[in-house]
Amino acid sequence: MALDLRGLDPRKRIASLFLTPHCDMSCRFCASETDFAVMSFDEAASLLSALKGRVESVVLGGGEPFLWPNDLEKLTCFAADLGFQVQVCTNGVNLPVGFEKIQSISRYILPLESLDPSLHDGLRWLRGGGHHGLILDRIRTLVQAKRELTLSTVVTCENLPGLQDMAEWLVAEGLSGLNLHAWHLYRFLSVGRGGAPNGQELAVDRDQYQSACRALKAAGLPFTIYQRDDMQRASTVEFFWFEKGRLRMGIDLARDLVEPGQT
Ligand code: SF4
Structure with a gap:
């Protein structure tokens, strides 16, 4: 399958692939939608081949990429062999035994919404609960394996007050x-399967969000803080998915994807 990526903005250094819409969690802020296709292995491999030389890094995500039925580990090997830095953005629930040893994955991106288990688990719904404890276990396993990781937090009005404590905890860790x-x-956006219905109760004041980010960035923490006012737009990231056998890319198209359900 030959894919034409001539429209790709040359400033994009990272390609984010939506492999599957399926997920085993129901996060109240989820910005993902359900109406895109599960990528076949051939589609994903063709896309990665077309991206070679155009971007440096790929993020394999979803939905939940470890629920992708077409062999995620094989795809990470394929991407690594093409020379990409390979990141996997996962909720951490279905990681395979030995996940910390998979060398084709350069870095895991894991979620942490709060140090408070009840607040975190109240935002991130997992059947049976306990996602907070599970994520801390995943982090400890990666620490023991001396693996680098990235954390992501969706900032809502509920967890904004705890960001400073989280920063201090991350420094101590x-x-x-x-x-x-x-x-x-x-920053929480009122979009997607979780965010749209919960927009009012989770909305965070933009000024308060930006002020909190400014304070954290000014604190000289020993890691980079990326402020993402709009999670669906980033100057260096492009998003890719398949719909009815057609490759789709671009954040405006992503907005087309989420907006019909919000009206
Ligand atoms: S935000 Fe939650 S529900 Fe949405 S894809 Fe991620 S883990 Fe699944």
């Missing part, structure tokens, strides 16, 4: 071996 590449702070 860093002294104990946590190799944190970056902390992404995504």
